Amino acid sequence: MSAGTSRYSAVAIFLHWTIALAIIAMVPLGWWMTDNLSNPAEASRVFRAYQLHKSIGLTILALSVLRLLWRLTHRFPPLPDHMPGWEKAAARISHILLYAVMLVMPITGWIYVSAGWNSAMNMPFAIPTLWFGLFEWPHLPGLVEASNATRSAAASASMSVHESLAWGAVALVVLHSAAALKHHFFDRDSVLAGMLPLVRAPRGANPAADRASEQG
Numbered sequence: 001m002s003a004g005t006s007r008y009s010a011v012a013i014f015l016h017w018t019i020a021l022a023i024i025a026m027v028p029l030g031w032w033m034t035d036n037l038s039n040p041a042e043a044s045r046v047f048r049a050y051q052l053h054k055s056i057g058l059t060i061l062a063l064s065v066l067r068l069l070w071r072l073t074h075r076f077p078p079l080p081d082h083m084p085g086w087e088k089a090a091a092r093i094s095h096i097l098l099y100a101v102m103l104v105m106p107i108t109g110w111i112y113v114s115a116g117w118n119s120a121m122n123m124p125f126a127i128p129t130l131w132f133g134l135f136e137w138p139h140l141p142g143l144v145e146a147s148n149a150t151r152s153a154a155a156s157a158s159m160s161v162h163e164s165l166a167w168g169a170v171a172l173v174v175l176h177s178a179a180a181l182k183h184h185f186f187d188r189d190s191v192l193a194g195m196l197p198l199v200r201a202p203r204g205a206n207p208a209a210d211r212a213s214e215q216g
């Protein structure tokens with residue numbers, strides 16, 4: 001963060017938008033592929049969709065770990081002073097929940113594929129994960145060799161969380177986007193602009209930055 005502005009760093013902005021767009025694409029992709037799983041006309045596209053889903057999802061996991069580490073080791077713009085205490089608390093809780101979605105969604109997907117068990121048909125179903133077709137992503141250790149009962153339990157528990165969290169992710173993204181738009185258009189502060197690469201904060205949101213631009 002630079003003095004006199006409420007801008008996020010280039011790294012934080014890059015990670016934020018890459019992860020956000022990927023998650024927004026992943027939910028309909030996940031719904032489409034599971035809806036078409038038993039549609040023979042779509043068999044080859046469904047297989048590619050599963051591999052793409054797993055590849056993007058594991059990339060989200062890696063980027064989310066990076067983002068969390070970045071968040072914990074760098075200073076970030078504080079929430080604006082005009083926000084009442086309850087709104088600041090709500091913002092912090094929703095940010096923690098978003099981090100939980102970013103980490104738990106991919107981890108439960110990874111547990112599911114590592115268990116090698118089809119929970120809908122309740123039978124073994126081991127398919128390798130080919131990361132964007134480049135190399136085989138390893139399964140989580142311990143699960144592949146476990147008993148059928150353990151693999152079946154791990155698969156159905158992880159997929160229940162995965163499916164339910166998809167709705168949680170949709171709700172959180174809608175809430176988070178609505179809050180960002182409220183900051184920009186109603187509160188006219190610099191919260192959204194600080195996370196956008198080329199957008200300036202509304203005039204008056206950050207007097208120090210306004211003065212700097214008036215002086216050239």
Ligand code: HEM
Nearest residue numbers: 026027030031034054057058060105106109110113163166
């Ligand atoms: C943020 C990341 C992710 C999001 C938002 C996401 C979202 C979804 C959604 C919406 C579904 C459909 C659920 C339903 O049937 O109602 C799904 C299914 C699935 N996901 Fe993910 N996913 C993510 C990461 C992953 C990862 C990393 C993997 C595996 C490495 C994975 C593996 C799967 C599998 C195998 C299914 C289908 C399970 C079945 O056939 O019943 N997902 N995902």
